[in-house]
Amino acid sequence: MASIELEHVSKLYANGAYGVRDVDLKIEDGEFVIFLGPSGCGKSTTLRMVAGLEGITSGDIRIDGRSVASLPPRDRNVAVVFQSYALYPHMTVRQNMGFGLKMRGMSTAAIAPKVRDAAQMLGLANYLDRKPAALSGGQRQRVALGRAIVREPNAFLLDEPLSNLDAQLRAEMRLELVKLHRRLGKTIIHVTHDQVEAMTMGDRICIMREGKMVQVGNPLEVYANPADTFVAKFLATPPMNLIPARLVAGRAGVPEVVGEGIRLSVPQRHVPAYADASGRPLLLGIRPEDIYETEAGPDRQPVDVTVVAVEKLGVETVIVGQIGREKPLELSARVSRHFDAEVGQTVRLYIDAMPMHLFDAQSERVVPRLPLETTTPAPAAA
Structure with missing residues (x-):
């Protein structure tokens, strides 16, 4: 096992563009860390630099406290699993899984139990004599994982390994990877x-944008307390609603957030933090799941929404509507699956103001407030 440290690591290309810029991160021994971000943000480049498949321009990479920045990939004792399975089509599962060990000079007798144990762990014991063409996409990905496992590396580097799978297989493989990590x-x-x-796999999420890590933390903490509008929008579907707003003095001295078609009293818990936010352009952040069809709850406040689209997803209903008249804005809400509304209808919904965020409209950074408590769900049985 191994800890991995990236110390102010940057990757500068010949054209003067940064692929990765000043990434500073420590991954603890045995930790499951997610690099999350849109295409081109530098997450795969960062992983490839840890693996030694890309050189670094500046900084240092340490594995178990030892600098590996100048070491070739084979001397770092890490295993990489790519998006493409990269299996040899003419070889059986058994041969594919043991090929790396064979190339290192290990005997067939020594390779066999390692392959057998990995196949048993991954549910491939009955497929060892099949070739990749006779396997499903999920089984092929398991073979690629098995090939990495038999090497007994100190760390696994997984580069979008589930992207080629359909939705159901992706869900199954997510659970399999979590179980594998625990074992x-x-x-x-x-x-x-x-x-x-x-959100479902990692101990920590590292969100990347334009080569930089913009926020690192426990998934639920990052979700509940985003550092800026990019994180707020990227980490959920539908994304957080962001509404241009300003802070004004309200009734009985309670400050209010006012935007197009919306007016919310600031919960008392947030009043001290937002005291200096008045007088500047703001963005009010409300997550769709913090909008309800009923008024129950001490901090729920009404908003009238003209329905533009209704997405019935079975487990829930997503309402997309417009608020305001002069400059109408779209607002998304995730409500009960029993909620029924027609396109063009105006409905009254209720915003829970407690989880709201205010962002500076110019910098797009969050206006700091006391973080809300988050709870981490109990781990599923392995």
Whole structure:
């Protein structure tokens, strides 16, 4: 097992563009860390630099406290699993999984139990004599993982390994990877652009944008307390509603956030933090799941929405509507699956103001306030 440290690591290309800029991160021994971000943000480049497949321009990379920045990939004792399975089509599962060990000079007798144990762990014991063409996409990805496992590396580096799978297989493989991490206890870096993977798999999320890490933390903490509008919008679907607003003095001295078609009293818990935010352009951040169809709850406040679209998803209903008249804005709400509304209808919904955020409209950074408590769900049985 291994800790991994990136100390002010940058990657500068010949054209003067930064692929990665000043990434500073420590990953603890046995930790499952997610690199999350849109295409081109530098997450795969960062992973490849840890693996030694990309050189670094400045900074240092340490594995278990030892600098590896100048070491070739084979001397870092990490295993990389890519988006493409990269299996040899003419070889069986058994041969594919053991090929790396064979190339290192290990005997067939020594390779066999390692392959057998990994296949048993991954549910591939009955497929060892099949070739990749006879396997499903999920089984092929398991073979690629098995090939990495038999090497017994100190860390696994996974570069969007689930992207080629359909939705159901992705969900199954997410659970399999979490179980695998618990069994092996090895350090894992998992690169993805999928928010669901990030929220459900990682001990920590590292959100990247334009080569920089903009926020690192426990998934629920990052979700509840985004550092800026980019994180707020990127980490959920539908994204956080962001409404141009300003802070004004309200009734009985309670400050209010006022925007097009919306007026919210600031919960008392947030009043001290927002005291200096008046007089400047702001963005009010409200997550769709903090908008309800009923008034129950001490901090729920009304907003009238003209329905533009209704998405019935079975487990819930997503309402997309317009608020305001002069400059109408769209507002998304995730409500009960039993909620019924027609396009063109005006409905009254209720915003829970307690989880709201204010962002500076110019810098797009969050206006700091006391973070809300988050709870981490109990781990699923392995």
